[in-house]
Amino acid sequence: MNRLIIDIDLPLDAFDLQVALATQKKVTGIFGPSGSGKTSLMEVIAGLRTTAQGKIIFAQKYWQDSKQKLFLQPEKRGIGLVPQQGLLFPHYDVMQNITAGQKRYQGSAKSYQKHVDKVVALLELAHLLHRHVRMISGGERQRIALARALCSSPSLILMDEPLTALDHQLRQKILPFLQQVRHEFDIPMILISHDPKEIKTLCDDMIVLHKGKVTAMGHPELVFAEIRKNQKPGKDVYRIPFSVIAMTEHGATLRLGTPASSHFFHTRFDPGEMNHIEVNTSNMMISLVKPDLVTGENVLAGTVLDVQRQTGKTKVLVDMAYGIEPLTIEITIPKKELSIGMPIYLIVQKHRLLYTQHKQMQTPRPISVQAYAAKQF
């Protein structure tokens, strides 16, 4: 396998992205929470961030060497990029999208067609070829983006959270396609993901990125075992019990918290046997006004119990009244208006909601503001 060596430095708004790594495994995962610099790193590798300093060497060829003022333009790097949102060309049909990178192919038109046919068959796209990309669903979109990358004669494939925009069920359907691609094509890949399952299924090497720095590196099994060992249980993650009130063809209405709670939550997802929602506070946004979302399916309401301002960050303690402990949320941009007792809305990205099953519903406990404030800070 071709060796990829990266040693780069890129100042970002919140931190510096400083990554040094060398890998020659087939699929290398880049794992980390959102905002850790994963996508920026990918853009640096693809040559889309001209301000990055340092070195990138792939298959003994320099893609970038700032000291030598060497910078290979993105079109010369031979990269197959599969971005998060697919980024299909809206003015092309599916076939035109898939073959958009044909010009890089060295062989005859006939052998290219053979390659395209193989990719189309593998990703089950034959019935879509002449459709307009506007008529394409999310799962198909990602498969087309993957096909386009594979049909551009890439020497390295970069996948930026290719499954993130999809719901859980669809993700389970697409994952086997990625495994197929991994198996069928001898092309090294880099997969960005925040989903351990994806990384474990596809990657044979990984790095963990946190605030722009590599914090762990190695085989996924080993790295995740290490992460589990070091993780304080329950930090940042909160489980909210719910019961299903109504099911319609459009989804379900859930009652969050105790049976007497008046907090409702709408979801397009059939919760099935699940009875808890897991939310991670590091993925939340705070709003002081009720966000004007169509369905409100990712807004949680609470009340501010305490605000503690520290240099560079603010800790907010929020009472959710769902029969769970108050949430502690760290925000980096201080909101001056935040005050104790005010209503607050927490926005969770839909795909960050995890539905889980636990035997017992947590019994709600009376909450003493002072006691919790003292405990939390």
Place this chain on the structure above:
Amino acid sequence: MSESLLITLWITLKVATFSTLLVFIPGVLLGFYFERTHSRFAKFLSAVTILPMVIPPTAVGFILLKLFGYDGILGTWLSAMDIEILLTWKAAVIASAVMAFPIMVRTSKVAFEGVDQKLEAMARTLGYSRVQAFFKVALPLAFRGLLAAAILSFTRAVGEFGATVTVAGNIYGKTQTLSSAIYTAEQVGKENEAMVLIIISLALGFFAIFMTEMLSKKSSKYMRN
């Protein structure tokens, strides 16, 4: 329709068409440049191109007169090549082009704003150079908006009066356009003739704006990606 009216209409359309052709390519390129570049130089240049929109058209006309006059920078050069500009339809083309240019640039910029820059980056990774990405991705996706920009520039050129009259005069059959003909008809008390000219201008203007509305509605179909 009287013959004189047809002549005026012909000159108006000729002038507006040529000035639109003149501003189209530089307008599109600058619109793209201003949308994608945020340097101080770009901002400065952008301000300069907007100037004709915010200063009196007669002032623009006067500046052009100085430039193209016999002792002007361009005038001496052109007269050496035996090219007459002032008081010809070419002067009207130049004047209305200068006045339409800000609209062309601004509207093109807006058209490119609607094109996701990431799509161009995507094209780059697929082997397209910067220039190829512009022609294969940015341009086709902004096309409707750019067409609207051209139509708006055309209407601006049709309606141009102040700058045109200063450099091209108001010579019937030669440089008289719809707007200067309306002015003349009004001055000599030919109200009926003025009325006919106004109705023609209204029809032209309405058609143009209606077209741009249709274009902007259709251009939104690409915005969903």
